[in-house]
Amino acid sequence: MTEKLLEIDHLCVDYETGRGDLKALRDITFNVNKGEIVGIVGESGCGKSTLISSILRLTAPNTRFREGEIRFKEQDLLQASERQMRDLRGSDISIVFQDPMQTHNPVLTIGQQMLDIQHRSKQSKADKLSHAAKMLGAVGIPDPDARLKQYPHEFSGGMRQRIAIAMALMSEPDLLIADEPTTALDATLEVQIIERLQELQREFHCAILFISHHLGVIAELCDRVVVMYAGAVVESGEVREIFHNPKHPYTRRLIECDPGHIKERARILPTIPGEVPDLANLPGGCIFRDRCDQAMARCATEVPPLDQLKEGHHAACWLNHAEATS
Amino acid sequence: MEKSRSELGQIIVGVARDPLGLMGLIIVGVIVFCAIFAYWIVPYDPIAMDIKSRMQGPSTAHLLGTDQLGRDTFSRVIAGGQVALKVALPAVFGAMAIGLTLGMIAGYGPKWLDNLLMLFFDTIRSFPTVMFALAVVALIGPSLQTVVFVVMATSIPTYGRVARTQTMTLRNSEFILAERSMGASMSRILGVHMLPNIIGVLAVLAAMDIPTVIALEAGLSFLGLGVKPPTPSWGSLLKDGYSLIRQTPWLVVGGGLPIILATLGFTFLGESLRDVVDPKLRKQR
Amino acid sequence: MSLLNVVDLNTSYGPINVLAGVSFTVEPGETYALVGESGSGKTTVIRAIAGLAPAQDGSVTFEGQEIRGAPESVMRPLRKDMAMMFQDPVGSLSPRLTIRSLITEPYRIQGMKDRDLDAEAKRLLAMVNLPTHFADRYPYQLSGGQARRVGVARALALEPKLILADEPTAGLDVSVQGELLNLLNDLRERLGLAMVIITHNLSVVRHVADRMGIMYLGRLVEEGTTETIFNNPRHPYTRCLLSANPEPDPDARLERIALKGEPPSLLKRPSGCEFRERCPFAKDICTQTPQWEMNGDHGLRCLAPLS
Numbered sequence: 001m002t003e004k005l006l007e008i009d010h011l012c013v014d015y016e017t018g019r020g021d022l023k024a025l026r027d028i029t030f031n032v033n034k035g036e037i038v039g040i041v042g043e044s045g046c047g048k049s050t051l052i053s054s055i056l057r058l059t060a061p062n063t064r065f066r067e068g069e070i071r072f073k074e075q076d077l078l079q080a081s082e083r084q085m086r087d088l089r090g091s092d093i094s095i096v097f098q099d100p101m102q103t104h105n106p107v108l109t110i111g112q113q114m115l116d117i118q119h120r121s122k123q124s125k126a127d128k129l130s131h132a133a134k135m136l137g138a139v140g141i142p143d144p145d146a147r148l149k150q151y152p153h154e155f156s157g158g159m160r161q162r163i164a165i166a167m168a169l170m171s172e173p174d175l176l177i178a179d180e181p182t183t184a185l186d187a188t189l190e191v192q193i194i195e196r197l198q199e200l201q202r203e204f205h206c207a208i209l210f211i212s213h214h215l216g217v218i219a220e221l222c223d224r225v226v227v228m229y230a231g232a233v234v235e236s237g238e239v240r241e242i243f244h245n246p247k248h249p250y251t252r253r254l255i256e257c258d259p260g261h262i263k264e265r266a267r268i269l270p271t272i273p274g275e276v277p278d279l280a281n282l283p284g285g286c287i288f289r290d291r292c293d294q295a296m297a298r299c300a301t302e303v304p305p306l307d308q309l310k311e312g313h314h315a316a317c318w319l320n321h322a323e324a325t326s
Numbered sequence: 327m328e329k330s331r332s333e334l335g336q337i338i339v340g341v342a343r344d345p346l347g348l349m350g351l352i353i354v355g356v357i358v359f360c361a362i363f364a365y366w367i368v369p370y371d372p373i374a375m376d377i378k379s380r381m382q383g384p385s386t387a388h389l390l391g392t393d394q395l396g397r398d399t400f401s402r403v404i405a406g407g408q409v410a411l412k413v414a415l416p417a418v419f420g421a422m423a424i425g426l427t428l429g430m431i432a433g434y435g436p437k438w439l440d441n442l443l444m445l446f447f448d449t450i451r452s453f454p455t456v457m458f459a460l461a462v463v464a465l466i467g468p469s470l471q472t473v474v475f476v477v478m479a480t481s482i483p484t485y486g487r488v489a490r491t492q493t494m495t496l497r498n499s500e501f502i503l504a505e506r507s508m509g510a511s512m513s514r515i516l517g518v519h520m521l522p523n524i525i526g527v528l529a530v531l532a533a534m535d536i537p538t539v540i541a542l543e544a545g546l547s548f549l550g551l552g553v554k555p556p557t558p559s560w561g562s563l564l565k566d567g568y569s570l571i572r573q574t575p576w577l578v579v580g581g582g583l584p585i586i587l588a589t590l591g592f593t594f595l596g597e598s599l600r601d602v603v604d605p606k607l608r609k610q611r
Numbered sequence: 612m613s614l615l616n617v618v619d620l621n622t623s624y625g626p627i628n629v630l631a632g633v634s635f636t637v638e639p640g641e642t643y644a645l646v647g648e649s650g651s652g653k654t655t656v657i658r659a660i661a662g663l664a665p666a667q668d669g670s671v672t673f674e675g676q677e678i679r680g681a682p683e684s685v686m687r688p689l690r691k692d693m694a695m696m697f698q699d700p701v702g703s704l705s706p707r708l709t710i711r712s713l714i715t716e717p718y719r720i721q722g723m724k725d726r727d728l729d730a731e732a733k734r735l736l737a738m739v740n741l742p743t744h745f746a747d748r749y750p751y752q753l754s755g756g757q758a759r760r761v762g763v764a765r766a767l768a769l770e771p772k773l774i775l776a777d778e779p780t781a782g783l784d785v786s787v788q789g790e791l792l793n794l795l796n797d798l799r800e801r802l803g804l805a806m807v808i809i810t811h812n813l814s815v816v817r818h819v820a821d822r823m824g825i826m827y828l829g830r831l832v833e834e835g836t837t838e839t840i841f842n843n844p845r846h847p848y849t850r851c852l853l854s855a856n857p858e859p860d861p862d863a864r865l866e867r868i869a870l871k872g873e874p875p876s877l878l879k880r881p882s883g884c885e886f887r888e889r890c891p892f893a894k895d896i897c898t899q900t901p902q903w904e905m906n907g908d909h910g911l912r913c914l915a916p917l918s
Contacts, residue, residue, distance in 0.1 A: 043786060044754070156873055158873055159873070187813070187856055188648055188855045188870045189648075190855070190857070191857065191867065192870075194857070213784065215785070215859035216857030216859050217857050219857065219859050219863075220857045254786060258814070259789070259792075260857070260858050261858070265817055265818055265838075266818055267796060269789035271788075271789035273790070275754070500699050501702060501704055503663055503697060504697055504704075504705075504762075504765075505716070506663055507663060508690055508694070509683065511720075518705075519705045
């Protein structure tokens with residue numbers, strides 16, 4: 001029996017704006033088990049950022065949690081006090097951000113910053129420093145003791161992202177949230193970072209919630225995948241199921257569109273015409289209907305539920321509704 | 327899609343939604359209204375002396391009493407507001423226009439020109455404003471024009487430096503490179519593409535600068551270096567009141583209160599304007 | 612005659628030698644891709660061609676005319692035939708101008724005031740499949756994909772012979788990326804454009820480029836037709852780049868050739884072959900400096916090439 005670490009249950013999040021409520025997340029349900037790597041795939045406007053800030057409870061002031069729960073180790077984070085959240089962040093839940101050039105304080109040495117994040121620990125300063133050096137070594141930074149004395153600008157983008165990962169893993173968190181950590185990097189460095197993350201995950205046994213729009217990276221790294229579109233989960237399942245047997249038209253089209261998928265030179269590449277719907281003024285029925293080439297009459301009127309198609313594979317599409325098991 | 331309102335309209339609505347901004351807008355509105363229609367508002371001629379009714383306390387006839395020469399204080403406060411704006415507006419907008427032009431040239435032009443202009447700015451800035459004012463007044467005598475000139479000259483560097491920094495940040499942005507790749511001339515790049523992106527910041531700076539200038543004008547007039555008597559000015563009101571504080575305390579109130587109100591009003595307006603114009607803060611609204 | 616001929620282009624910023632002799636040619640109607648990691652100098656190459664970055668040495672000829680370091684008075688008439696596209700789709704559009712003004716900017720700059728700019732704006736928007744009412748919008752009201760189309764429309768306004776495109780798919784979602792590449796392919800065929808495309812995304816290159824050059828530390832290390840490079844890469848760096856491309860298939864476990872570390876600093880260029888320290892296939896001979904050798908249309912700078 002796998003142990004559940006993070007459970008997101010029917011989460012609905014709105015932003016109050018001048019032109020009405022923007023329904024940023026609607027009925028999000030998925031979970032992350034202990035020691036598992038879960039990928040979240042989605043394009044711009046799918047609600048990835050809102051989801052992350054909701055988990056960490058670092059949302060903008062106009063955010064309203066309308067419904068649902070976020071449970072971390074059985075505790076409902078939406079009910080937790082600000083103090084409890086502060087204790088969780090950076091110790092049980094850590095995050096690595098997209099832009100490695102902006103995540104470090106430019107006027108402090110890396111060593112100082114790595115000391116600062118150990119403020120909860122009762123160890124001596126020397127122990128903390130050697131722990132920091134050990135972590136830098138673990139993410140593949142040569143000569144870590146000397147590097148601790150350097151400032152962020154003395155490192156390249158790839159190095160800084162490794163340092164960010166080292167810092168996030170220092171407290172041995174149960175959950176590491178990686179928000180597009182390789183998007184700002186070259187492909188060669190991207191591959192290095194992914195391989196390093198896989199090694200570290202085996203070493204530290206933390207669960208990783210890996211957010212990316214890069215299907216290749218998701219396919220290589222993750223155990224399970226959650227596909228999001230316009231603020232809703234459209235499909236989730238084992239990585240092989242999602243890539244070899246996608247059940248939602250959006251997932252299928254997205255995989256087709258990835259040029260990495262097309263080996264022969266093509267004059268006309270597949271695309272998904274149309275735009276993401278306006279979240280402040282949602283049309284009824286299925287959100288993907290306007291861009292879907294298999295839409296039926298029913299899709300215009302009823303929102304498809306996230307059906308379980310087989311153990312661990314869910315999709316929200318009327319095409320599969322008949323074969324749903326529950 | 328949002329209804330496309332004119333940009334100025336959006337800014338005004340944005341300011342009015344912020345309580346402090348609304349207060350600033352009202353105060354500034356009243357001051358500007360009084361200054362424009364001063365001629366019709368004043369119950370008495372602000373420079374007409376009436377020795378018989380000198381140094382009277384506030385009454386229904388004289389709302390803020392009269393001074394040592396029997397002039398109506400309320401009328402002098404209103405007329406003084408007109409003088410204050412006559413100094414502040416041309417001085418601030420003149421300094422902004424000159425500073426903007428020089429700053430953009432310094433930021434976009436060749437390095438030697440930048441160095442030269444920076445040297446010019448730093449030289450002006452190194453004069454203490456009041457000392458510089460004293461020297462100019464000694465040279466050409468006190469008058470409204472002198473005050474405008476002094477204030478303008480001393481605030482050019484502030485606008486120039488800000489405009490230069492903004493220009494330098496913009497000049498390496500991709501949209502400017504794109505314009506260059508199409509062969510746009512320097513005047514087109516500066517005038518059409520950079521100016522609209524710089525002017526907002528400078529307008530905020532100007533709004534915040536107006537109270538400083540009003541206070542400076544009052545200060546110079548207080549020292550007898552500003553506008554020439556008998557022209558009413560908040561500063562000279564304060565000066566008269568100060569020397570007669572035991573006999574006619576209402577004169578100090580009449581000179582001091584409008585300065586405080588004007589300062590608060592323009593500062594509130596400027597701060598609120600900054601929040602509305604700043605695109606980073608604007609996104610969250 | 613080649614449309615664009617770049618010979619031994621050199622650019623230094625102070626002691627930093629960004630381009631150390633770049634040479635390539637682009638024929639009319641051809642798409643040439645420059646590929647490399649960040650810091651390889653690929654952006655500097657196209658900016659130097661367009662006169663937006665300095666180039667201290669070498670030659671750039673456009674339709675036979677030397678344009679390296681040419682003054683703006685010489686460049687301006689040529690800019691009708693040579694348009695650029697920049698990396699940031701929204702950031703490369705002047706933020707306070709409407710889309711109508713933005714896409715008709717080239718006409719105004721070139722002094723073609725007699726044109727009906729409204730009609731041109733409509734024509735250009737239709738060409739890139741954007742609805743006409745977009746003309747009244749501002750850049751911040753557009754999505755990345757829409758802004759990119761505006762950039763394409765503007766680049767094509769004067770029907771240039773050459774487009775220099777810096778990462779044209781950067782910042783675009785996968786579902787939109789294809790649309791843009793299809794649009795470029797289509798316009799290229801219809802208008803006979805030549806393009807120089809800079810990208811680090813190899814899966815994109817395969818579908819748009821006729822020929823490609825691989826850059827490392829401000830030099831070309833390999834050049835050839837797209838088919839040759841993808842099917843028979845001979846430089847170890849090319850091989851590494853090709854293998855560092857995660858595939859959207861969890862079972863695709865190709866033999867990945869790990870590239871060690873990161874590119875060295877341009878201030879401390881390594882001796883001999885500059886790729887030697889990171890190269891998984893380096894041999895003793897690599898301490899010598901490799902020369903550029905052409906074998907048919909396949910160029911290579913390597914002393915220990917792969918077969």
